[in-house]
Amino acid sequence: MFSETAIRELEETKARYPDRKAALLPALYIAQKEFGWLGAEAYEEISATLGIPKAAVRGVGTFYSMLKHKPMGRNLIRICTNVSCMILGAEKVVDFLRRKFGLEDGSTTSDSRFSLVIMECIGACAIGPAMLVNDDLYGNLTEKTIEEILSQYS
Ligand code: FES
Numbered sequence: 001m002f003s004e005t006a007i008r009e010l011e012e013t014k015a016r017y018p019d020r021k022a023a024l025l026p027a028l029y030i031a032q033k034e035f036g037w038l039g040a041e042a043y044e045e046i047s048a049t050l051g052i053p054k055a056a057v058r059g060v061g062t063f064y065s066m067l068k069h070k071p072m073g074r075n076l077i078r079i080c081t082n083v084s085c086m087i088l089g090a091e092k093v094v095d096f097l098r099r100k101f102g103l104e105d106g107s108t109t110s111d112s113r114f115s116l117v118i119m120e121c122i123g124a125c126a127i128g129p130a131m132l133v134n135d136d137l138y139g140n141l142t143e144k145t146i147e148e149i150l151s152q153y154s
Contacts, residue, residue, distance in 0.1 A: 002045050006034040010049050020050045028061050037068035065119055073108040073115040075153040078132040082121045085128035089141070093129050094118065096143045101150075113154065 009030050017023040027050060031042035038061045047054040061067055081090045097103045103116040124130035127139025138149050
């Protein structure tokens with residue numbers, strides 16, 4: 001069940017758009033903030049609130065890699081391994097995360113501190129290899145800098 005705060009946010013979002021479908025993506029973010037990820041309950045609640053078929057809600061929700069489709073750790077690391085970042089050393093960064101934290105694509109550390117998702121491009125090609133930790137962008141990653149960066153997240 002959505003909290004009263006989330007219901008209020010959903011209603012405000014719904015009122016902001018003349019077409020309910022336009023409110024779908026913001027609604028999915030509200031649900032993700034509420035539940036931590038998007039599952040059957042979130043899709044049903046959004047479907048009922050916006051009056052959009054559940055299959056359509058789920059279709060949009062599962063399309064975007066920026067949305068979480070299963071429970072994740074407290075901090076989500078998203079690393080780009082597309083061409084620019086790959087040329088600049090993304091594979092070394094991914095290998096470091098595997099060795100240091102036991103992280104594989106889609107996995108979570110046993111203490112739920114980090115989850116890792118490998119992505120195609122996060123729009124930071126000029127500062128590759130690049131990653132997002134939650135909503136914070138970092139670039140020019142090396143083993144040393146990534147260790148310093150991740151030490152800031154508990
Ligand atoms: S290729 Fe890595 S951010 Fe674009």
